[in-house]
Structure formats: structure tokens, C-alpha cells
Amino acid sequence: MAKIIPTLNSTRKEKITYAAAALFRQNGYRATSMREIAEALGVEAPSLYNHISSKQEMLEAICFRVGDSFLSNFDRIEKDGSSFIKKVETIIRFHIRIMIEDYDMMYVAEHDWRYLPEPHHEEFGRMRKRYRAKFSGLLAEGMKGKKIIPLDPNVAVLTVLSAVNGVDSWHRSGKKIDAASLEENIVALLLRGLAS
Amino acid sequence: MAKIIPTLNSTRKEKITYAAAALFRQNGYRATSMREIAEALGVEAPSLYNHISSKQEMLEAICFRVGDSFLSNFDRIEKDGSSFIKKVETIIRFHIRIMIEDYDMMYVAEHDWRYLPEPHHEEFGRMRKRYRAKFSGLLAEGMKGKKIIPLDPNVAVLTVLSAVNGVDSWHRSGKKIDAASLEENIVALLLRGLAS
DNA sequence: GATAAAAACTAATAATCGTTAGTTTTACTG
DNA sequence: CAGTAAAACTAACGATTATTAGTTTTTATC
Numbered sequence: 484m485a486k487i488i489p490t491l492n493s494t495r496k497e498k499i500t501y502a503a504a505a506l507f508r509q510n511g512y513r514a515t516s517m518r519e520i521a522e523a524l525g526v527e528a529p530s531l532y533n534h535i536s537s538k539q540e541m542l543e544a545i546c547f548r549v550g551d552s553f554l555s556n557f558d559r560i561e562k563d564g565s566s567f568i569k570k571v572e573t574i575i576r577f578h579i580r581i582m583i584e585d586y587d588m589m590y591v592a593e594h595d596w597r598y599l600p601e602p603h604h605e606e607f608g609r610m611r612k613r614y615r616a617k618f619s620g621l622l623a624e625g626m627k628g629k630k631i632i633p634l635d636p637n638v639a640v641l642t643v644l645s646a647v648n649g650v651d652s653w654h655r656s657g658k659k660i661d662a663a664s665l666e667e668n669i670v671a672l673l674l675r676g677l678a679s
Numbered sequence: 680m681a682k683i684i685p686t687l688n689s690t691r692k693e694k695i696t697y698a699a700a701a702l703f704r705q706n707g708y709r710a711t712s713m714r715e716i717a718e719a720l721g722v723e724a725p726s727l728y729n730h731i732s733s734k735q736e737m738l739e740a741i742c743f744r745v746g747d748s749f750l751s752n753f754d755r756i757e758k759d760g761s762s763f764i765k766k767v768e769t770i771i772r773f774h775i776r777i778m779i780e781d782y783d784m785m786y787v788a789e790h791d792w793r794y795l796p797e798p799h800h801e802e803f804g805r806m807r808k809r810y811r812a813k814f815s816g817l818l819a820e821g822m823k824g825k826k827i828i829p830l831d832p833n834v835a836v837l838t839v840l841s842a843v844n845g846v847d848s849w850h851r852s853g854k855k856i857d858a859a860s861l862e863e864n865i866v867a868l869l870l871r872g873l874a875s
Numbered sequence: 876g877a878t879a880a881a882a883a884c885t886a887a888t889a890a891t892c893g894t895t896a897g898t899t900t901t902a903c904t905g
Numbered sequence: 906c907a908g909t910a911a912a913a914c915t916a917a918c919g920a921t922t923a924t925t926a927g928t929t930t931t932t933a934t935c
Contacts, residue, residue: 495912510793511707511709511793511794513707513709513710514709514794516891516892516893517892517893517894518891518892518893526912526913526914527913527914527915528893528894529894529895529896529913529914529915529916530912530913530914532893532894532895533911533912533913534912537893537894538893538894594790597706597707598707598710612852615848632867632868632871632872634864634867634868635856635860635861635864637852637855637856638845638849638856638860638861638864638865638868639864639868641845641846641848641849642842642843642845642864642865642868642869643842643845643868644845644848645841645842645843645844645845645847645848646838646839646841646842646845647838647841648841648844649834649837649838649839649840649841649842650837651841652811652837652840652841653834653837656808656833659833660831660833660834664831664834665831665834668830668831668834668835668838669834669838671828671830672828672830672834672835672838672839672869672872673838673868673872674872675828675871675872676828676868676869676870676871676872691882712921712922712923713922713923713924714921714922714923722882722883722884723883723884723885724923724924725883725884725885725886725924725925725926726882726883726884728923728924728925729881729882729883730882733923733924734923734924
């Protein structure tokens with residue numbers, strides 16, 4: 484009955500994907516039914532199949548959009564000519580911003596990529612690994628040049644990447660602090676530590 | 680046919696819960712069927728119901744065991760008479776150790792508590808909130824006494840708690856570093872920061 | 876070795892899932 | 906306003922789910 488109205492910057496397929504991402508984040512991929520996605524769009528479930536080919540396809544679209552975004556951003560920063568510590572800071576800030584602005588998709592890519600069907604699951608796993616290796620390499624370089632505390636670079640990457648996921652909790656708990664302060668606080672903590 | 684063998688420190692019910700926790704962590708609560716849990720124990724699915732009353736009950740047991748453990752540990756540390764910064768460090772180390780030693784249950788409590796049935800879901804949410812408030816209060820106290828960098832204490836807590844979840848990635852990726860070094864690296868990063 | 880309790884089994888339930896087939900309604904194009 | 910394509914609909918499919926009922930096997934006690 485009710486039609487999914489396409490707009491200039493959002494096709495019908497994209498509208499469905501966004502609605503799916505929102506529900507996947509709230510309830511998880513496996514706990515979200517096609518009927519629920521359809522209901523959120525004011526439509527019956529089989530109608531969705533005029534625009535998408537499967538539930539899995541939506542998850543793929545979400546995960547790889549996020550993954551591509553991170554990889555291409557990293558490459559851009561790597562070549563921007565800024566100082567080492569500034570590069571690290573820019574990468575961290577990028578993570579936080581994506582977490583704030585594209586929360587649904589970012590969250591789903593992080594939590595539900597394990598439900599990707601098998602050629603894609605392994606491919607996404609490799610993407611994550613490649614990203615962490617790049618980041619870890621950058622940190623190792625900075626440690627050599629004494630620009631950074633000597634740590635195991637792999638552990639440092641895992642910890643930093645997990646830390647920015649703290650934005651997740653911020654999203655759900657009242658938001659008593661604005662996005663800019665949130666970003667500054669996280670960056671300060673990761674670069675300078677707790678102890679003074 | 681095959682019986683679930685109880686041992687001294689692990690009743691049949693606990694054995695089932697552990698097996699369930701392992702599978703919940705690997706595949707997620709909703710993606711894990713009772714048949715899979717039974718198969719992991721060498722038994723048919725309906726046999727499980729001689730020991731547990733539902734799938735949800737297992738999730739409850741897992742979540743609240745973890746939650747209680749964290750809260751009681753925090754109270755113990757709070758009263759142990761050590762210095763402020765040492766308390767913070769001890770709490771962080773406790774998180775990391777639980778993450779290493781009770782990985783399955785910790786992971787499930789963190790990721791799947793949203794599937795708790797409703798009186799318990801809200802209760803667990805309150806437990807998390809209470810824990811973060813305690814931790815946040817401790818940090819705020821340290822900031823007042825200049826023992827710690829001035830930050831928004833709530834953001835600091837969210838970031839620290841998320842950071843220790845980085846142990847998660849360590850679990851899955853080859854473990855080329857031992858648990859003790861892992862702990863030292865994370866503690867150093869959180870207390871002193873990346874920049875030198 | 877008989878008896879009773881514990882714990883396994885088989886069979887089946889109703890509910891829900893993603894998806895397909897076939898049809899009808901809506902919206903655009905001439 | 907006729908014709909066509911897009912997008913909605915209803916009905917139903919086979920598969921899977923957690924769980925129950927009822928029964929048989931195993932284990933422990935005397």
C-alpha cells in the first residue's frame with residue numbers, strides 16, 4: 484500500500500539498507516526479520532525483494548561500505564604529508580566521527596560481519612587484518628623514531644581501535660556531552676594517558 | 680546415549696552453561712541452536728531440559744555471573760587502602776584478566792545481554808550503569824586531587840572499558856604475544872598514552 | 876539383583892523464518 | 906487517456922526454531 488519514496492540522494496535500495504542497518508544495530512542481524520524491516524518502511528516483507536535480492540546482500544552492502552571507507556581514508560591520511568603524531572591523531576578522529584555520524588552501519592559492520600556468507604566473510608576478515616597491519620606499521624615506524632612510547636604495535640592498535648568503540652555507549656546513554664567534547668576527551672586519553 | 684559427566688567443581692548444569700557460553704561467543708546467542716549446544720555435549724537437544732529450564736535461563740546465568748563478579752571486585756578494590764592510581768590500575772588489570780581467563784562468558788555478557796528477557800534485561804542494564812557510575816566517581820575523585828589528567832570522567836570510563844575489549848581481537852589472532860605482556864602493554868597505553 | 880531416581884531418548888508441537896510465485900495496484904510515458 | 910513498467914500486494918513454501926510429552930535407558934542404593 485504505502486510506497487517507499489525515493490529521493491535524490493537515496494534510492495529505494497539505499498533506503499531499505501539504511502532501515503535494515505538501524506534494526507540490525509538495535510536488535511542484531513539474526514534477531515531482525517525481513518518482516519520487521521518491511522514494517523519500519525510501511526510495507527510488506529515480500530515487497531522488499533523488488534529492490535534487494537536477499538537479507539545477506541544487505542549485510543554485505545553495510546559491511547563493505549564501512550570497510551572501504553576506512554581503508555581509503557587511511558591511504559589518504561598516510562600520504563597527506565603531516566607529522567607522524569598528527570597522522571595518528573587524524574586516524575583516531577576519523578574513527579570517532581564515523582562512529583558518531585554513521586553509527587548504525589559502523590556498529591553493524593563491527594558486530595555482525597561474522598554472519599556474512601562465506602566467500603565474503605573471509606574477505607572482510609582479510610580487510611580488517613589489512614587495516615590493522617597498516618595501522619600497526621605506522622605505529623611501529625613512530626616507535627622507531629621515538630615519537631611514541633615503545634609498545635607492542637599490534638596490541639596498541641587493538642587497544643586504540645577498541646577504545647574508540649566507547650562512543651557506542653555514549654550513543655545509548657543520554658548524550659550529556661556534545662560530540663566535539665567527546666572526541667577531544669577520547670583523543671586526549673589515548674595520546675596522553677590517564678596518569679598526569 | 681552418551682551422558683554428560685559431572686565433575687566435582689562442575690555440575691551437569693554448569694557444564695551445559697559453559698558449552699553454551701562457548702557457542703554463544705563463537706556464533707552469537709540467536710544464531711546458536713539448542714541442537715548445536717546438545718551436539719557439543721554429545722547429547723540430543725531435549726535432554727538438556729532435564730538440567731536447564733530454557734535457553735534464556737542460560738544467558739541469564741552467564742550475564743549475571745559476569746556482572747556480579749565485576750561489581751564485587753570493584754567494591755573489594757575500593758576498600759583495599761591502596762593509592763588512587765593503583766586502584767585504577769588494579770581495576771584495569773582485573774578487566775584484562777577476566778577477558779583472558781573467562782573470555783567466553785565475558786564476551787557473551789558484553790555482546791548478547793540485549794537478548795535477555797525483559798525483567799532481566801533492564802536489571803542488567805542498571806548493573807552496567809551502576810558499575811560505570813562507581814568507576815566514573817573514582818576517576819572524578821582522582822581528577823579533583825590532580826592525580827589524573829582532567830577529562831570528562833564518564834567519557835574516560837567508557838573509553839577505558841572499551842579499550843580492554845581489545846583483548847578480544849588478541850584472542851582470535853594467533854596470540855603471538857603472551858598474556859602478561861598483553862596486560863602490561865594495555866595498562867601502559869591507558870595510563871601513559873601513546874605520545875611520548 | 877531388585878527398586879527408584881536421574882538422565883537420556885524419540886516424536887511431535889506451534890511459531891517464525893527467508894523467500895518464491897503469481898497477481899493487483901500505482902506511477903510514469905506517449 | 907491508453908499502455909507499460911515499477912512496485913506493491915496475498916498466499917504459501919520448506920526449513921528451522923525452542924520446547925513439551927511420553928518413554929526408555931542408565932546409574933545409584935539397598
